[in-house]
Each structure stands twice: as structure tokens, then as C-alpha cells.
Amino acid sequence: MAVKDPPWIMRTYSGHSTPQASNALYRENLARGQTGLSVAFDLPTQTGYDADHPLARGEVGRTGVPVGHIADLSALFDGIDLGRMNTSMTINATAAWLLALYVAVAEAQGVPSRALRGTTQNDIVKEYLSRGTYVFPPAPSLRLTVDTILFTVEHVPDWNPINISSYHLQEAGATPAQEVAYSLATAITVLDEVRARGVEGAAFAKVFGRLSFFVNAGMRFVEEACKLRAFGELWERLGKERYGVADEKLRRFRYGVQVNSLGLTEAQPENNLVRIALEMLGVTLSKNARARAVQLPAWNEALGLPRPWDQQLSLRTQQLLAYETDLLEYGDLFDGSPVIAAKTREIAEAAWAEVEDVIERGGAVGAVESGYVKERLVASNARRIAAIESGEQVVVGVNRFTETAESPLTAGGAADAILRLDPAAEREQVEALARFRRARDADSVARALDALRAAARGRDNLVPVSIAAARVRVTTGEWASALREVFGEYRAPTGVAGARAPELGSGYEPLRERVAELEKRIGRRPKILVGKPGLDGHSNGAEQIALRARDAGFEVVYEGIRVTPRELARAAADEGVHVLGLSILSGAHVELTRDVLAELRARGVTIPVVVGGIIPEADRVLLCAEGVAAVYTPKDFQIAKILAELCEIVERSAT
Amino acid sequence: MSLVVDSERVLARDPASVARAISLVEDRRPEAEAAAIELLRALSRSGRGAACHRVGVTGPPGVGKSTLVSALIRGWRARGRSVGVLAVDPSSPRSGGALLGDRARIELDPDDREVFVRSMASGGQLGGLARAAGAAVEVLSAVFDVVLIETVGVGQSETDIEHVADTVLFVVQPASGDVLQFIKAGIVEIPDVVAVNKADLGAVAVRAVAELESALRLGAEASGRAEPRVLATSASTGVGIGEVLAALEAHFAAVVAGGQLPAVRRAKNAAWATRLFALRYGERGVDQRGGSRAVRAALERELAGGATLFEALASVAPEP
Numbered sequence: 001m002a003v004k005d006p007p008w009i010m011r012t013y014s015g016h017s018t019p020q021a022s023n024a025l026y027r028e029n030l031a032r033g034q035t036g037l038s039v040a041f042d043l044p045t046q047t048g049y050d051a052d053h054p055l056a057r058g059e060v061g062r063t064g065v066p067v068g069h070i071a072d073l074s075a076l077f078d079g080i081d082l083g084r085m086n087t088s089m090t091i092n093a094t095a096a097w098l099l100a101l102y103v104a105v106a107e108a109q110g111v112p113s114r115a116l117r118g119t120t121q122n123d124i125v126k127e128y129l130s131r132g133t134y135v136f137p138p139a140p141s142l143r144l145t146v147d148t149i150l151f152t153v154e155h156v157p158d159w160n161p162i163n164i165s166s167y168h169l170q171e172a173g174a175t176p177a178q179e180v181a182y183s184l185a186t187a188i189t190v191l192d193e194v195r196a197r198g199v200e201g202a203a204f205a206k207v208f209g210r211l212s213f214f215v216n217a218g219m220r221f222v223e224e225a226c227k228l229r230a231f232g233e234l235w236e237r238l239g240k241e242r243y244g245v246a247d248e249k250l251r252r253f254r255y256g257v258q259v260n261s262l263g264l265t266e267a268q269p270e271n272n273l274v275r276i277a278l279e280m281l282g283v284t285l286s287k288n289a290r291a292r293a294v295q296l297p298a299w300n301e302a303l304g305l306p307r308p309w310d311q312q313l314s315l316r317t318q319q320l321l322a323y324e325t326d327l328l329e330y331g332d333l334f335d336g337s338p339v340i341a342a343k344t345r346e347i348a349e350a351a352w353a354e355v356e357d358v359i360e361r362g363g364a365v366g367a368v369e370s371g372y373v374k375e376r377l378v379a380s381n382a383r384r385i386a387a388i389e390s391g392e393q394v395v396v397g398v399n400r401f402t403e404t405a406e407s408p409l410t411a412g413g414a415a416d417a418i419l420r421l422d423p424a425a426e427r428e429q430v431e432a433l434a435r436f437r438r439a440r441d442a443d444s445v446a447r448a449l450d451a452l453r454a455a456a457r458g459r460d461n462l463v464p465v466s467i468a469a470a471r472v473r474v475t476t477g478e479w480a481s482a483l484r485e486v487f488g489e490y491r492a493p494t495g496v497a498g499a500r501a502p503e504l505g506s507g508y509e510p511l512r513e514r515v516a517e518l519e520k521r522i523g524r525r526p527k528i529l530v531g532k533p534g535l536d537g538h539s540n541g542a543e544q545i546a547l548r549a550r551d552a553g554f555e556v557v558y559e560g561i562r563v564t565p566r567e568l569a570r571a572a573a574d575e576g577v578h579v580l581g582l583s584i585l586s587g588a589h590v591e592l593t594r595d596v597l598a599e600l601r602a603r604g605v606t607i608p609v610v611v612g613g614i615i616p617e618a619d620r621v622l623l624c625a626e627g628v629a630a631v632y633t634p635k636d637f638q639i640a641k642i643l644a645e646l647c648e649i650v651e652r653s654a655t
Numbered sequence: 656m657s658l659v660v661d662s663e664r665v666l667a668r669d670p671a672s673v674a675r676a677i678s679l680v681e682d683r684r685p686e687a688e689a690a691a692i693e694l695l696r697a698l699s700r701s702g703r704g705a706a707c708h709r710v711g712v713t714g715p716p717g718v719g720k721s722t723l724v725s726a727l728i729r730g731w732r733a734r735g736r737s738v739g740v741l742a743v744d745p746s747s748p749r750s751g752g753a754l755l756g757d758r759a760r761i762e763l764d765p766d767d768r769e770v771f772v773r774s775m776a777s778g779g780q781l782g783g784l785a786r787a788a789g790a791a792v793e794v795l796s797a798v799f800d801v802v803l804i805e806t807v808g809v810g811q812s813e814t815d816i817e818h819v820a821d822t823v824l825f826v827v828q829p830a831s832g833d834v835l836q837f838i839k840a841g842i843v844e845i846p847d848v849v850a851v852n853k854a855d856l857g858a859v860a861v862r863a864v865a866e867l868e869s870a871l872r873l874g875a876e877a878s879g880r881a882e883p884r885v886l887a888t889s890a891s892t893g894v895g896i897g898e899v900l901a902a903l904e905a906h907f908a909a910v911v912a913g914g915q916l917p918a919v920r921r922a923k924n925a926a927w928a929t930r931l932f933a934l935r936y937g938e939r940g941v942d943q944r945g946g947s948r949a950v951r952a953a954l955e956r957e958l959a960g961g962a963t964l965f966e967a968l969a970s971v972a973p974e975p
Contacts, residue, residue, distance in 0.1 A: 370717075496754055512750060515751075515752075516751070520684075523681075523682035523683050523684040523687050524678065524681050524682055524683070525751065525752070525753075525776065527755075546754065547754075549752065550747055550750065550752035550753060550754050551747065551749065551750045551752060552750060552752060553750045553751045553752040554752050555752060555753045555755055555776050556752065556753065556754050556755060557755045557774060558754065564765070566765045566766070567763075567765045569765075570670075570763075570765040571772075573670060573671055573674055574670060574673075574674050574771055574772055574773055575674070575755075575772075575773060575774060576674045576675065576677060576678040576681075576773070603670070603671060604671055605671055605674075
């Protein structure tokens, strides 16, 4: 038998409820043949709040595991040897802190930092652009990133300190060329900052060699394979030409992948399993552009949280390709193909032109602050959605071939086909936090936080002081709060007002007429507040609704992400809106919607509320019973239809 | 939904009532206009608007207006003054829809009843002030110590804002292109205070301040009005905010002390009413009433006789 290449690292992005529950899940996954871990943190951990912070309400343990302190992380890896594990952590604004906790937990396990392997995502630029878990302004955020890089290159040499993510850019609407371009622009911004800190020569080359990428792969898998070949070529060229990295090995393009979750459908959800398998081909077929690590979403992600069995099915999909097929027995299948070469060149050229454009606009940070890149993404996403609405882009089971037999997988109702979280988990976590705080030495905590603040005001690397803070049992919220005091907080441009949306199809003419007619009847243009309460930063959906509503003739108030229920109720009342639309993708829709409704009642205003998100049927029924006018989920892909319904809702309540 | 808004509750600064009052003056149904006239008359009778300082803030997009406005609001609140904000954004000429109040960067305490923020679409005209803006300012003036009207400085709104504000603050950034635009646009006669924001840019900002001062001096000499103050600010660090607040107040105090405020407001009201008249009845309507000068004179008479804005418009209206 031919000698096979070793397979990529196989992971599943997971974690929920509590560190203990997530630890059990990790051990099961490893026992089933997973070869690495990919930690999903909950939103409070990602945005630097403790579980008992008001903003954390409803979000604790929801989108991932809560890690509030060293004991939590220690419980998360209980019985897992960190000296042998390869752990990827999707953590950004608070990456330096989670790395510090990881190093401190390893130390307690008797594992030296030099033996650790893994990845901190640590890419703040795409947080500003699409994912939304940023905390600090760009300059101090970039400093934290570079501090982490410089610390690991010296003390954790096999760590990937930054995993520059085009994944979320694709979800925000980026084309393949934009994905490559904005990631490279981020890399350039980070590398230039490293150079500005006086790192040169061999040390700089080592830094270059540690940068890795995290990409998305969609259904157009031939194009995706070409995208990754183009990515690799440009990265190699960047290392050689811009940064003079001589060692070829250090110029190698290294990336991990999560295949596309955005394209997974709520309708006929079993089709997603096939989508996932096809999407994996784009990042595995071409040996020269093959992923180092792959994680696959589960078939039922558009319905809610996947169960262990659903995640197992995705892992088996990877194992089938790696172990049963002959893929790993050959060299690159695409070398020499003129079709692949032409497509690769096309993407590389378009991407490079865009990179130059961004550099001209002040690099990744400048283009974030001006809203330039965000506006381009919002516009691209609007085009994508328009293509699905019009049927130009086929989505099987959604806008074509919608006839279906009943699926036995969801026969018991979709609610039985997802994981239901234990509602007591948040309370348990909050209580455990209180116990943890009581059992520590308050003076050493205060001293560690003072040292952290002092380092933040100065120029010292923030990772060593963070490790010291982790050891004396500082919490995630305390760490972030100390840095908030020094660095301040940031709100990124929404990109909505400046985005050039595509011309709307003829489907919108009747809608505009309807809006105009409604205006006559109620005396004003229908006015909507689009709100994102809670910590969830996935704003793509809210942005598209805002944009479309405006283009249909609504007056739209959109205030960006992380607005509290109280602020939303206040704005809805002051602004005199006819309808309040909430977008919540974290799963905290029940708690947050209840809070908004209560705040509205407290102000004595009656404004109809609609909610959009990944909302299981049982929750829809519940929300409607509590007074919500309508609930929209991913299967409502026709925005025009949603807006027409909003007209009805406005008319009913205003007349 | 009832069109009646209790003016007492508006005057008592009940947020829901203030919000409904503004919705009412925006409402274009005939029956709403009658209710609006009644409300505005009641608010006007209270005499509360007389002492209110109406501040207009305008300037090109992207100069940091929202951040500056937040800083000003905080400044006034720290001095114990209540603030009503009217933010006017352009409507899309294509759909008539609008994206309003990019307030992502204005941080407000949701429990502070002494601050009220409302956004409004400019409506049909590109860049102009909303039709209902004047009436909304009337409502807010009766309720708050300071009313701040913010517009994106494009097209007509730069000049419209003068009609509804006692003091106009212009915000620019030090990039020389901006300053040049400002001088070329011939709007040097409008602002009473100019803030050169993003002063952290250093030497460029100093030069911009100097350039503006000389341009404005020439403009002031030509028109015979007071020379505007030019101040460097950095909204993100708070530099210059106190000075801007002081300059705005000094300008208003001078107008009040000179006893000109009622006359100035009447003239501004008349100019704004004339604009609204033209918007509502078009060129034909203006012609029918003997041209724009005659319209303005007629409106001025009505306003001087104590009519509210809508009443004046109604009584001067052309034959249907």
C-alpha cells in the first residue's frame, strides 16, 4: 500500500453550559477519534464579563463554555494532558487572558509552557468587521495581539498566537478575493506593528512563520480550492518580498478551516450533511493547499445547538475522507491544470488589488475605522441575499426543490433534534463564581490588578502580568475591567449607512407601494428600530434587514450591537417607532426578549416587537404567547415577505 | 390611536408624551395637523420656549460630529442642564426610506429623563432639514433647557439649520480639503462657532484654525456680523469641549442681552415658514400668492400676530 500523508487535525467546535459539562463532552469526542480540541467560549468570556455581570444575563454557557477563572479552565481540561493536546481557542479580545489561564493551568498540571501546542484566534480586525466580540479600541487591541505573539514566540514556540480569520468575513458576505485580501491586510497590519516594536531579522522571520489563518469553505468547492492556492501564493510572496523572510519553511501558508455554517439550511436540514462533506473537499483535495486542521459544523446547526451524536456524525465525515478514501495517497491533484491555474490567478490578482487599496486607506485598522471595509462587506452580502431571493443562486430545499417527504430525523419536531441546555447551568456558574471569589486572597488579587493596570499604561508585555493574575485567581471580568479602565471601550462603525446595496428586483415594487399606502394611512413613514440586545455580535442579519427596510421605504433606526434591553426600550419610545425588531443569534432570545418587553411595559409604551434568530419552534410559541408579534428564523429568507408582514403588523397596531 | 397629546404631560417632561408630541407634528394627515396646531399653541402659551437655547450642529460627514455631540451633551448634563436632541438624516432619494441616527457612538444613560434623543428623516429634499423639524424644535424648546439640532452637512441642510437654531456650530476636520470646501461653499456666514475637530492631528489642526479664522474674518467684515469663534477640539479626548460650550453660551447670552432674541427668532421663523410654504405648495403656490417676498411678508404678519407655524401656513395657503 502506498505511503499515506498524515491526516489533518480533526476537531469539533464545542463547549456549553459549564466547564464540567464541556469536559465530559471533550473526553467523549476524543474517545471517538477526534485528534484536537476546539474550544467554543460563551459570549461573556469572549467579551470580558463575569457570569454575574448584568450584560451576561441569559448568555452564560450559551454559545460556548464559560471560563471565569483558573479553576474553570482547570475543570475544562480535567484528565486531559495539555502536554499532548492540540487546543484551538476561538478567543479574540480576551485572547491574552485565556492564553495566560492556559499557561497557568498547564503549569499546575506540571507541563512547561514550551511543550504547549495550540492556537488562539486573536484576530481583532474581523471582530470589528463581522463577529462583534471586540472590547477595546483598535490601537490597544493590536498591542494585546502583538504582546501575545511576542510572548509565545519566545516562551510557547509551537503555539499559533494568531489565526487570522477570513471565516467570518465570508459569513459577512465577502467574495473569495475579498476574503483573501482582508486577511492579508490584517496580517500586514500585525506584522508591521511587530516590526515597529523593533523585532528584526531571524526573530522577525520566526514571527512570520507562526502566523496562521482560519478560513471558510463554501459549496463552490473548486473555486474554494483555487482561493486557498491563491492565498498560499500571495502569502509566500508577501514573506519573500515585503518582509524578506529567507527560510522557505517559515513562508509556508498554514491554515485551519471550519466549513461554511451560514449556508446550512433550516429547511430539509439533513441535506446539510452532504453540504458539509462537499465543502470539506475544497480544503482537502489539493495537497499543496490542504488544511492543517478541519472542523465541521453539524447538520442541524440552523435549528439550534447540535447534540453529541450530531457532532459525531460530522467527525465521522472527516474520518471517512481521511481513512477510507485514497485521497492521502497522492501528490497534488491540481498541479498542471490550466483551469485551476487560471482561476487561481484571477483570485490572486483581484485580492492583491484589494490589499493595495486597503493599505492605501491606512491598513486594516484605518479601513475599519473609516468603515470602508465594513461597507464593502455589507454591500457584498446584500448582493448574495438578493441572488438567493431571486433564485439566481440555487439553494436546494429553500428556493428550489422544496417538495419533501417527512424527515424521520425531525419527526418528533425540530425541538427533539437539538440539544436543550439546562436552564440551571447559568445559576450554577454564578454561584460557583461567588464561592471562588470568597476562597481567594483579596490582597493578592488587588495587587495583581494594579500591576496589570500599570503594565497597560506602560509598554511592558501584558502576558506575563496576566499569567501572574491568573495564578492568584483574578477573574475574566476583573482582568477585562482593569484594561477597560486604561484602554477605554470601542464601538465599530455599522457600515450600514454607507453601504451601496444592489438595486432591488421587481419584487420590491409592490412593497414600496404598500409602504407608501401605509404612510398615508398612519400619517408617517413606517419607522422601525432594529436592535441587537445582549452580547451577540453577529450583526449580518440585522444589517441586511436595516438596509432592505430602508430601500423598501421604511425609516430605520439601527444602533449597532450590544445594546441593553433598557437602552432599546428607551430608544424605541423616544424615537416613536412603529415596530421594534430584535435580532438575537446567541440563543438567549427568550431571556432578552422578555427583558425588552418588560422595559417597554415599564415605560408605558405599546410597540409591537418582532424577533429574528435561530429560534426553535417551542420558543417561537412561547415568545408569541408572551406578546411577540412575529418570529423569523433562517427559513424566512425572503426579506421582502418579512417587510410586507411588518407593514401588516404596523397597520394593525397603529390604526 | 388617539391623536391628542396632553400638553401638560409634555411640559412635565414625560418622555412618552414628548415622543408622541413629535410623532404628532410629523403626522401629515389633516386631522393630525389640527391636533398639532392645538398642541403647539398650548406649548407656546406656556412661554417656556423663550429661555431655551437652540443650538444647530452641522458639518461634513465623517468629521466626528456624533462624538462631539455626545461630549457636548455630557458637558451640559454635568452643568445640570436638560438637553433635547433632534438628529436629522438624509432620506434615500430612491425609496424615500432612511437610515437614522447612527447613534452607535452616542452613549446615553437610558435612565436619564433629562436627555431626549429623536432622529428624523429629511424627507423628499436632498439633504434639507425635515419638514417637521421646525415644529419638533418648538416642542423640544418648551421642554428642555438646550435643544440641539444635528444635521449631516450636505446640501440644503447647512443653510436650513440657521432657521431653527439660535446658535450654529460648524464642525470640520483639519484636512485642508474640508476647510477649503467650507470656504468655497459660501457658507462662512452661517456659523457662530466653528470647531476644528480631531485637533490631536497637531500642526495640521493649528494651520486649519488659522486659515478658517482669516476666511471668517473677511466674511464677517463683508456682512457686518460678529466674527465667529474658531476652536480646536478633540471629541475623543475631551479637549476643547468646555471652550465650545462656553462659546455657544456666550453667543446666545449676547443675543439675549442685546434684546434681539424675539426679533431674531421671528425673522428665522418667517424664513423657515417660507421654505415650508414653497415645499408644500410648490412654485405655483408661491406665484399665486404674489411671489416669495409677498409670501414671506404674509407669513411674518401671521407669526407676529401670535400664530404658530402651522397656523400661519394654513392661513396663507393658496386657493386649492
